[in-house]
Amino acid sequence: MQDCCTGYGRTIGAVSLRRRINAPFRTGCSRRSWPLRRKPTLTEIEAPLERFGAWAATTHDFGAEARDGAVDAIIDTIDCMLAGANDPVVSGLRAAFADEIGASGPAPVVGGGLAAPGRAALINGTSAHALDFDDNFRPARAHVSAVLVPALLATAASRPVSGRALVDAYIVGLEAQAFVGRGVNNAHNLAGWHPTGTVAGIGAAAGVSRLMGLDAGTLAAAMANAVSAAAGVKAQFGTAMKPVHAGLAARNAVEAAQLAAAGIHGNPAILDHALGFRALYGGGDGPGWDAATIGAPLAILGDGLVPKLYPCCGSTHYALDMVFALRQQHGFAADDVASVQVELGRANHANLPYGAPQDAMQARFSMPYCIALALLQDHLGLEDFTPAAIARPEVRALLPLTTMVINTAEGMPHRVTLTLRSGAVLHAERSEVRGSLIEPFSEAEKQRKFMSCLAWAGVTPTTASALHATLRNIDAAGDMTALFAAIFDH
Amino acid sequence: MQDCCTGYGRTIGAVSLRRRINAPFRTGCSRRSWPLRRKPTLTEIEAPLERFGAWAATTHDFGAEARDGAVDAIIDTIDCMLAGANDPVVSGLRAAFADEIGASGPAPVVGGGLAAPGRAALINGTSAHALDFDDNFRPARAHVSAVLVPALLATAASRPVSGRALVDAYIVGLEAQAFVGRGVNNAHNLAGWHPTGTVAGIGAAAGVSRLMGLDAGTLAAAMANAVSAAAGVKAQFGTAMKPVHAGLAARNAVEAAQLAAAGIHGNPAILDHALGFRALYGGGDGPGWDAATIGAPLAILGDGLVPKLYPCCGSTHYALDMVFALRQQHGFAADDVASVQVELGRANHANLPYGAPQDAMQARFSMPYCIALALLQDHLGLEDFTPAAIARPEVRALLPLTTMVINTAEGMPHRVTLTLRSGAVLHAERSEVRGSLIEPFSEAEKQRKFMSCLAWAGVTPTTASALHATLRNIDAAGDMTALFAAIFDH
Numbered sequence A, B: 001m002q003d004c005c006t007g008y009g010r011t012i013g014a015v016s017l018r019r020r021i022n023a024p025f026r027t028g029c030s031r032r033s034w035p036l037r038r039k040p041t042l043t044e045i046e047a048p049l050e051r052f053g054a055w056a057a058t059t060h061d062f063g064a065e066a067r068d069g070a071v072d073a074i075i076d077t078i079d080c081m082l083a084g085a086n087d088p089v090v091s092g093l094r095a096a097f098a099d100e101i102g103a104s105g106p107a108p109v110v111g112g113g114l115a116a117p118g119r120a121a122l123i124n125g126t127s128a129h130a131l132d133f134d135d136n137f138r139p140a141r142a143h144v145s146a147v148l149v150p151a152l153l154a155t156a157a158s159r160p161v162s163g164r165a166l167v168d169a170y171i172v173g174l175e176a177q178a179f180v181g182r183g184v185n186n187a188h189n190l191a192g193w194h195p196t197g198t199v200a201g202i203g204a205a206a207g208v209s210r211l212m213g214l215d216a217g218t219l220a221a222a223m224a225n226a227v228s229a230a231a232g233v234k235a236q237f238g239t240a241m242k243p244v245h246a247g248l249a250a251r252n253a254v255e256a257a258q259l260a261a262a263g264i265h266g267n268p269a270i271l272d273h274a275l276g277f278r279a280l281y282g283g284g285d286g287p288g289w290d291a292a293t294i295g296a297p298l299a300i301l302g303d304g305l306v307p308k309l310y311p312c313c314g315s316t317h318y319a320l321d322m323v324f325a326l327r328q329q330h331g332f333a334a335d336d337v338a339s340v341q342v343e344l345g346r347a348n349h350a351n352l353p354y355g356a357p358q359d360a361m362q363a364r365f366s367m368p369y370c371i372a373l374a375l376l377q378d379h380l381g382l383e384d385f386t387p388a389a390i391a392r393p394e395v396r397a398l399l400p401l402t403t404m405v406i407n408t409a410e411g412m413p414h415r416v417t418l419t420l421r422s423g424a425v426l427h428a429e430r431s432e433v434r435g436s437l438i439e440p441f442s443e444a445e446k447q448r449k450f451m452s453c454l455a456w457a458g459v460t461p462t463t464a465s466a467l468h469a470t471l472r473n474i475d476a477a478g479d480m481t482a483l484f485a486a487i488f489d490h
Helices: A018-024 A047-055 A064-084 A088-096 A115-128 A145-156 A163-184 A187-191 A199-212 A217-225 A241-261 A314-330 A346-350 A367-374 A443-456 A460-470 A480-488 B019-021 B048-056 B064-086 B087-097 B117-129 B145-156 B161-185 B185-190 B200-214 B215-229 B241-261 B314-330 B346-350 B367-376 B387-391 B444-454 B463-472 B480-488
Strands: A337-344 A402-406 A414-419 A425-430 B337-344 B400-405 B415-418 B424-432
Touching: A047 A163, A047 A199, A047 A217, A064 A115, A064 A145, A064 A163, A064 A443, A064 A460, A088 A115, A088 A241, A088 B241, A115 A145, A115 A241, A115 A402, A115 B064, A145 A163, A145 A199, A145 A480, A145 B400, A163 A187, A163 A199, A163 A480, A187 A346, A199 A217, A199 A241, A217 A241, A217 B241, A241 B048, A241 B215, A314 A337, A314 A346, A314 A414, A314 A425, A314 B185, A337 A367, A337 B185, A346 A402, A367 A402, A414 B463, A443 A460, A460 A480, A460 B145, B064 B117, B064 B145, B064 B161, B064 B444, B064 B463, B087 B117, B087 B241, B117 B145, B117 B241, B145 B200, B145 B241, B145 B367, B145 B480, B161 B185, B161 B200, B161 B480, B185 B346, B200 B215, B200 B241, B215 B241, B314 B337, B314 B346, B314 B367, B314 B415, B314 B424, B337 B367, B444 B463, B463 B480
Parallel strands: A337 A402, B337 B400
Antiparallel strands: A337 A414, A414 A425, B337 B415, B415 B424
């Protein structure tokens, strides 16, 4: 027999005072103690979500720089969402739920029609992530805007909401995604979870709650509710379910807030409970929330989003940036190359299991495929991820050139070693991708991406330009109806 | 730097040949090997879900005993679902999604109205588990019928389905819940997952797929899809989100099959993939599926369901059976009792964190509360889990009498040591609860439970008796419309 004070669950770092209220099963120290110990109430010591709720439900002056960053991210997400609408996974979702898309229902769905908010969030969120062209966000180790923006749009559709409120909710939702993510990462990500399906959805529930005007406690409850639907494993990478994770997370965010508003409240101590999020989702080695700050600085300013120039897994982007730069500097052609070795982190490596991709989805998660393209052409675009593009013999001939090597050192740069047939060996290393705060895209690059996505969606350049102008003014928009029409009807 | 063949993910028992196709990141043994190694295709070696799909999509003669067991379980679930319809959590769900419940849509919802299949499954599944009166199932360590039956009913509502097909689908879905559960449990359960939200939903996707007539590969894909929404942590026990886990799992089952039928297919190797279900959901110590049998014997015959006589956590039932038996044998009254010590397993202990419950939901997960009732009265009924019942001073006075002790020995019996004020010490132990295959309920006990649940739902005895007779004949019913009317309209 084992005493009741030992052996339960995993050991999770230091046991704080707050932990004691979260771990009733681990703290009894005599066989009779548990039923007699008074459990401190949650009002005595704040759980992380309660602390976050208190910040998130309060009015803040986020400032012009943060608001501009949010508008950029919203625009970047909407162009990805529109470009994804014709992808087979989105067509599949529309077919699966055809009876739920119609002429009534508050929320517009990409591809046409209206649906319930949760259903619209599921389809639009999947569409935003379908081409893997949407942004990344370091603290969450996730695609966050593809979850947050569709969730906010679906929520805004059923209530009077200003553009300013939408931007506020984006900043709050992103801060929440950072807050949740920092407490569990990078252990959570390395374990094999897809944080887009887990962390991003829990955080987005805060953004949705803010847009609904929920109070601090209800906002915290919405995030707690969202933990009960947090899911997504990396074994789905390369299948159609990978982008669906973003949609499921967006739906989770919307519905978790709807449940909280209706009085259904999960455990606000769930993040660091012994049977809660950090303990169960492979984040036992994560830092937790005891020292977590909120909004100081805002995550959108301190971390920033990492939007993409190439529609493939972000783990390939460091190497792509380097190969493009080496080619520009040394002027070699694909035929001159004997081998390309890419050194990258463990999680990045795990994201890229496809050596010889069989379809467009696998190609987005194939380092050899992406490097082959970078040896042949000056840009990777949406047109490079179609069945016909993937079958090109000149690309497939280059696949065996590339190998990957894992480096587990914390904070190590990505490295490329490119050997030419001449015997020359070229080296490069990078700790950042283009598009991050350190090397942000130019306005021209952003505009070019927007126009290429809208062209992919079949929208004329004139209409696309008009939509871009409308979206740039979201923060001043009073009328979301016009905004929805501009986004969804074209 | 670390070689690419080491250090990825956790170590998971023996590395089988099949494992090699599932773990491309762990098997490269030289730094150049990965892109050059041919990855075996899935058609060469069957993944567990493909093996299961091949069985589940095939016609079998399940036999009368299995069909009777399935009908019993369906009836027991429907009475719990109807009794739960007025619970605050179900009212909350109906309020949250009020705009989605109306006069159209194929699937009936408890409390009235029609909705999309996924939405109906969410609300009805939650209702079936709201009172914690629904069955348990050992291989899954979960409430399985509360997930499976609502998912099947929601699916049957939109297509012509015979009662016989419904019973077949129940048997297949339960077998799938057993198959998934056996591969990860008891490690999964002990880690703190709520298998009702995880294992039960993945398995139920097989039952739904069978009812939809999907082929073997599509059925396996549906189960793989369901892994992407498998969630639920025990930190939600005692909150309204606990029963919602059953609803979310039922919804997950329905929608995972809808997605698969529409061509969206997750990774069929996901169960034992290095970044898949067993590896990430705390089941690394589970046995896996290499030696798993299917249908030999059928889980419904070999394991059987464990329905409940008392509407509270199944982890209290062993002790309740023993206290009732000790009282019957020794004739003491509550006033005669000095202390009650209950010895139970670690997972059972974890399910019961409430020493002094504050509401009905906590009371269902409180050993002291349930034991106090058993000292005072001869049965625990739905009427014992209301705010007024919980506040009774004569019950609360008895709460300090009960303590719990964990025993971690595998297969140990539950034990009660009851000390009387006279100094007499009474012992009992039990390895089974009443209601299991070893001590099944009598027909009179089943009928009494059905009638008490229907009375709780506000249904007259006459109507309830008629519904019971209709349900007993499900297996012969050709017309599900009449069956739905009998269940949902009264």
